[in-house]
Structures are given as structure tokens and as C-alpha cells.
Amino acid sequence: MKVLVAVKRVVDYKVQIRVKSDNSGVETQNVKMSVNPPDENAIEEAVKLKEQGIATETIAISIGDDKCQDVLRTSMAMGIDRSILVKSPNTLEPLAVAKTLKKIIEKEKPDLVLMGKQAIDDDSNQTGQILSALINWPQGCFVSDLKIEGQKVLISREIDEGIENLETALPAVLTCDLRLNTPRFASLPNIMKAKKKPLESIEIDSLDVDTEAKIKVLKVVEPPKRKAGIMVKDVKELVQKLKNEAKVI
Amino acid sequence: MAILVIAEHDNQNIKTSTLNTISAAQKISDEIHLIILGKGIEALVNKAKSIHVLSKVLKCDNEKLENLLPEISAPVIASVSSNYSHILAPASTFGKNLLPRISAILDITQVSDVIEIENENTFIRPIYAGNAISHVQTNQKINLLTIRPTSFEKCEDSGGDASIEDVTYVETESQTIFINREVSKSDRPELGNARVVVSGGRGLENSDNFKLLYDLADKLNAAVGASRAAVDSGYIGNECQVGQTGKMVAPDLYIAVGISGAIQHLAGMKESKVIVAINKDLEAPIFNIADYGLSSDLFQAIPEIIKELDLLNQIES
Numbered sequence: 142m143k144v145l146v147a148v149k150r151v152v153d154y155k156v157q158i159r160v161k162s163d164n165s166g167v168e169t170q171n172v173k174m175s176v177n178p179p180d181e182n183a184i185e186e187a188v189k190l191k192e193q194g195i196a197t198e199t200i201a202i203s204i205g206d207d208k209c210q211d212v213l214r215t216s217m218a219m220g221i222d223r224s225i226l227v228k229s230p231n232t233l234e235p236l237a238v239a240k241t242l243k244k245i246i247e248k249e250k251p252d253l254v255l256m257g258k259q260a261i262d263d264d265s266n267q268t269g270q271i272l273s274a275l276i277n278w279p280q281g282c283f284v285s286d287l288k289i290e291g292q293k294v295l296i297s298r299e300i301d302e303g304i305e306n307l308e309t310a311l312p313a314v315l316t317c318d319l320r321l322n323t324p325r326f327a328s329l330p331n332i333m334k335a336k337k338k339p340l341e342s343i344e345i346d347s348l349d350v351d352t353e354a355k356i357k358v359l360k361v362v363e364p365p366k367r368k369a370g371i372m373v374k375d376v377k378e379l380v381q382k383l384k385n386e387a388k389v390i
Numbered sequence: 391m392a393i394l395v396i397a398e399h400d401n402q403n404i405k406t407s408t409l410n411t412i413s414a415a416q417k418i419s420d421e422i423h424l425i426i427l428g429k430g431i432e433a434l435v436n437k438a439k440s441i442h443v444l445s446k447v448l449k450c451d452n453e454k455l456e457n458l459l460p461e462i463s464a465p466v467i468a469s470v471s472s473n474y475s476h477i478l479a480p481a482s483t484f485g486k487n488l489l490p491r492i493s494a495i496l497d498i499t500q501v502s503d504v505i506e507i508e509n510e511n512t513f514i515r516p517i518y519a520g521n522a523i524s525h526v527q528t529n530q531k532i533n534l535l536t537i538r539p540t541s542f543e544k545c546e547d548s549g550g551d552a553s554i555e556d557v558t559y560v561e562t563e564s565q566t567i568f569i570n571r572e573v574s575k576s577d578r579p580e581l582g583n584a585r586v587v588v589s590g591g592r593g594l595e596n597s598d599n600f601k602l603l604y605d606l607a608d609k610l611n612a613a614v615g616a617s618r619a620a621v622d623s624g625y626i627g628n629e630c631q632v633g634q635t636g637k638m639v640a641p642d643l644y645i646a647v648g649i650s651g652a653i654q655h656l657a658g659m660k661e662s663k664v665i666v667a668i669n670k671d672l673e674a675p676i677f678n679i680a681d682y683g684l685s686s687d688l689f690q691a692i693p694e695i696i697k698e699l700d701l702l703n704q705i706e707s
């Protein structure tokens with residue numbers, strides 16, 4: 142079984158982001174970039190499936206500029222076998238990302254696609270669902286537990302009410318929650334080894350997908366600031382304030 | 391043109407998130423239709439038709455729609471899409487799971503998690519866990535939006551008399567078998583729309599200690615929330631997680647107990663009207679956004695608050 146993992150390069154989750162002064166977007170120059178956090182869970186799951194003898198080959202794919210090579214090297218240092226970089230000069234909307242992934246899937250013919258449940262930059266939470274619909278494979282979103290038995294796929298997915306359990310079949314598209322597993326750290330020897338693993342580059346133009354942006358960003362602004370609060374000295378004062386000042390109890 | 395809102399329901403009741411989404415639709419048009427999919431939804435449809443602002447309720451009642459698998463639901467909704475300028479769904483796990491499939495079928499880019507509607511094609515949405523706010527415009531033939539429920543008041547759910555129309559079920563093959571839903575039952579208000587939320591973090595140390603928070607919640611008729619760390623550590627279920635990758639809440643009062651205030655947590659609660667933070671670490675970032683901060687050991691503070699509240703109640707009664 143072949144597993145494809147979609148990996149997005151995003152501003153690291155620990156970075157305090159800054160809105161650009163011309164309000165055209167968020168500053169991404171000279172800030173730490175990393176693998177989108179839930180995509181690390183997708184990588185970890187793929188590597189585990191390989192270690193368990195369920196997967197025979199694992200491939201990571203990232204769509205973006207040349208710098209996305211670093212997240213692909215990280216993926217391979219974590220244990221992914223090889224990578225594909227689809228080079229795109231522009232940032233793509235989820236629909237275009239999904240269409241690009243579809244082209245690669247037609248070529249690579251994986252049995253399972255693992256992705257993150259949401260990219261922590263645009264917070265769209267769309268790409269896996271769109272891809273599943275485009276290629277007509279079963280969809281499993283926000284997965285926090287996964288078992289694969291032959292062609293059978295058993296998933297637990299996190300929903301607002303609790304957990305939903307589904308049984309489906311390969312091939313499938315699954316999007317991972319952070320609770321699916323604990324991603325491993327890449328060891329130094331594995332980081333060295335990853336440098337020699339194959340990384341193929343493809344120009345997005347050669348794939349013939351519609352990459353035109355359908356949504357125009359007019360401006361990006363800072364969120365409104367909350368006005369400063371106060372420290373209370375004890376519980377009595379807190380309860381008084383909530384009762385008489387804020388009037389919320 | 392009319393707007394279509396996709397109903398989120400639990401087979402008995404329309405969820406509040408649907409009422410919030412209808413309010414968002416009102417910002418765009420006066421003609422709003424609601425589509426309800428499910429099995430045995432007669433009673434539900436009859437209730438929904440009295441939602442004040444609706445002119446039509448579309449229904450598709452089919453046993454295959456019982457568990458609302460997105461693969462099966464999306465084609466039904468897509469089949470009526472050409473009558474609408476906008477299709478809206480709540481940005482709940484239900485809406486997030488479903489609407490992008492309609493985006494794929496219609497070849498239209500969806501705008502996720504809208505918090506404000508400027509006009510029929512200009513929308514405002516948070517990005518980067520709410521640390522930036524993006525104003526976007528689209529000129530597609532249909533606008534697909536998921537709506538953040540806490541950003542819109544719920545609409546009146548009575549007083550209306552919408553017409554009812556049947557939608558033909560669209561046969562779709564699916565490999566997926568629904569097994570079950572593990573839903574934790576609670577008599578407390580629902581986290582997404584409670585007036586007061588009491589949330590616990592890693593500072594609670596274990597699930598037994600969460601009982602302290604339940605006691606406090608019961609005094610305040612509050613819902614109980616949690617940080618991701620508390621859920622990850624198994625203190626409480628995932629349905630209680632507040633934040634970027636959990637639920638968005640915006641109650642009148644949010645009390646964060648033993649929560650440090652990571653940006654991913656703040657993403658889910660910083661729109662609350664009044665925020666209280668109880669933390670023994672004066673440096674905890676949660677104090678930066680709290681209206682009232684109490685630097686104290688929670689194991690001391692919470693029982694004291696409960697006592698104070700009891701005193702207040704005695705005085706009042």
C-alpha cells in the first residue's frame with residue numbers, strides 16, 4: 142500500500158505573527174517556518190503504517206515555492222521515503238491545492254492520502270474534503286484514531302458532540318487531528334539520511350490545473366485589541382466586581 | 391436572489407448554530423430558504439417552518455441520510471444550488487465536513503469561518519488563529535460561506551410560516567458505514583452558546599479535579615470548557631476543547647482556570663464579553679487579555695468562589 146502525505150509549509154505556531162504595514166497580508170519574510178502541525182501527525186501516521194508493514198511506500202508532497210523543500214526534508218527525516226515538490230509562484234486556494242493533489246494522485250496512484258485537518262495560517266479546513274469529493278474517495282475528517290485492516294479502514298473522528306466512529310475502505314482521504322499520535326523528532330542521523338532521499342520537482346504549469354485565485358484579499362488588518370483589565374486582590378473582590386461592575390453573575 | 395442555509399440538527403431539534411447562520415444570511419437577502427436533510431424529519435421540518443425569517447423550507451427525507459454522511463448529503467444540496475446566490479452552513483464540525491464537498495462539485499472556492507458580512511460579496515474572516523483579520527471579496531456565481539455561529543445573534547425561531555418543498559434524493563454510492571457516535575450527555579448548557587463558560591487547563595492536574603469546575607459551573611449555570619492540554623491529558627472529552635482547533639465560544643462570562651493563555655486557546659475565547667483568569671503564575675499570558683485576573687492557587691480559589699456565590703444567593707433569596 143502506497144501512502145501520500147500532503148505537507149504545507151506555514152509560519153511556525155510559536156511565532157507571534159505581524160500584519161504587514163501596507164495591510165496586504167501577514168509578514169512571512171524572516172520568520173520561522175515549519176511543517177503545518179497536524180501535517181506532522183499525518184507524516185507520523187504514514188511512517189507508523191510503514192513500520193507496521195501495512196504501507197510499502199510513503200511519499201510527501203508540498204505545493205509552494207522552492208523553500209518548501211525544507212518541510213519535505215523534515216518529512217523524510219521523520220521517515221517518509223521520498224518527496225514531490227509542486228512549484229507554484231502563487232499561493233493557492235484550497236480548491237486549487239486539491240486539484241493539484243488530484244493530478245499527482247492520478248500519476249502516483251496511492252491507496253491512502255493523509256493530510257492535516259487545517260492549515261494554521263489560513264485556517265480554511267477545506268482541502269481534504271474537496272480532494273475526497275474530486276477523486277470520489279471516502280472522506281474521513283478530524284481523525285483521532287485510525288486502524289487499517291486489509292482494505293478496511295476504521296476511524297474515530299472528532300466532532301462537536303464527541304466522537305464519531307466510521308468504517309470505510311481504501312482508497313481514502315483522511316485529515317488528521319493533533320490527537321491522532323505524537324509526531325517523532327527527527328534524529329541527527331535521520332536528518333543526514335534525508336538529504337539523500339529523492340525529492341522530485343514539478344512545475345505547476347505542467348499539470349494543467351486552474352490556479353487562478355477566486356477570492357481577492359482586499360486587506361488584512363490587526364484584530365481589535367481588548368482594553369486592559371485589572372488584577373483583583375482576592376476572591377471576594379472578584380465576585381463583587383462580577384456582580385456589581387460587570388454585572389455578569 | 392434567494393439564499394440557502396444548510397440546517398444543522400440532531401434529528402429532534404434545529405441547532406442554535408443554524409439560527410446564527412440564518413441571521414448572517416439576513417445581512418445579504420430577505421429571501422432565505424433552509425434545507426433540512428435527514429431521516430424521519432417530519433416533526434423537525436414542521437418546527438423549522440415557523441422560524442421567523444424563512445420563506446421556504448426544503449426537505450429531503452431519506453433513510454440513507456440518517457447519519458448525514460457528507461458524501462451522500464453534498465450531491466443533494468448541490469442539486470438545488472443553481473437557484474441561489476449564496477449557500478451558507480455553520481462553521482461547526484458538521485458544516486466544515488460538508489460544505490467543501492459542495493465547493494468541489496460546483497467548482498467554487500468557499501470562504502471559511504466568516505465573522506462579518508460587509509455586503510453580498512465582501513466578507514471578513516480571521517486567519518492565523520485570529521491574530522489577523524482578512525477582508526475578502528469574491529465574484530463567483532454562487533458564494534459558499536461557513537459562518538462562525540458566535541459572531542451572529544441567533545434569529546427568532548417562531549412566528550414564521552414558511553412553505554415546505556420536497557427535494558429529490560440524489561443516489562450516491564458510498565463505501566462508508568456509520569458505526570456510532572459517542573456523545574457525552576450533560577444537563578449543562580451547550581458550550582457553543584452558553585451565557586457563562588468555565589474552562590479548565592493543565593493546572594487542574596487530573597480528571598477528578600475537574601469536579602471542582604463542574605461544581606462551579608453548576609452554581610453559574612455554565613458550560614464547561616477546556617484547553618487542548620487538558621483534553622490531551624485525558625481530563626475531559628474533546629467536545630469541550632476551546633480554541634483554534636476546537637470550539638469557538640463568546641459567552642458573556644468566560645472563566646479560565648489553570649490555563650496559561652496560548653494563542654491557540656485565545657483564538658477560541660477572546661471574543662467573550664468578560665474574561666476572568668485564575669492562575670498562580672502572574673506571568674501567564676492569559677492575564678494580558680483578562681478583564682479580571684486573580685493570581686492564586688485554583689484549588690484554594692475555586693472553593694472560595696463557590697462559597698461566595700452561595701452567600702450571594704442566600705442574600706438574594
Ligand SMILES: Cc1cc2nc3c(=O)[nH]c(=O)nc-3n(C[C@H](O)[C@H](O)[C@H](O)COP(=O)(O)OP(=O)(O)OC[C@H]3O[C@@H](n4cnc5c(N)ncnc54)[C@H](O)[C@@H]3O)c2cc1C
Pocket residue numbers: 154178179261590591592593594616617618619620631632633634635636637647648649650651652653654655658668669670671674686687688689
Ligand atoms: C496547531 C495547534 C493547535 C492548537 N489548538 C489549541 C486549541 O484549540 N485549544 C487550546 O487550548 N490549545 C491549543 N493548542 C495548544 C496550545 O498551544 C497550548 O499548549 C495549550 O493551550 C496549553 O494548555 P494549558 O494552558 O491548559 O496548559 P499550560 O500551558 O501547561 O498551562 C497551565 C497553567 O496552569 C497554571 N497552574 C498550574 N497549577 C495551578 C494551580 N494550582 N492554580 C492556578 N494555576 C495553576 C500554570 O501557571 C499554567 O499557566 C494548539 C497547539 C497547536 C500547535
Ligand SMILES: Nc1ncnc2c1ncn2[C@@H]1O[C@H](COP(=O)(O)O)[C@@H](O)[C@H]1O
Pocket residue numbers: 147148149150177179180202203204205235238255256257258259260261263264265266267268269
Ligand atoms: N500548499 C499545500 N501543500 C501541501 N499540502 C497542503 C497545502 N495546502 C493545504 N494542504 C493540506 O491540506 C490540509 C488542510 O489545509 P486547509 O484546507 O488550507 O486548512 C493541510 O493540513 C495540508 O495537509
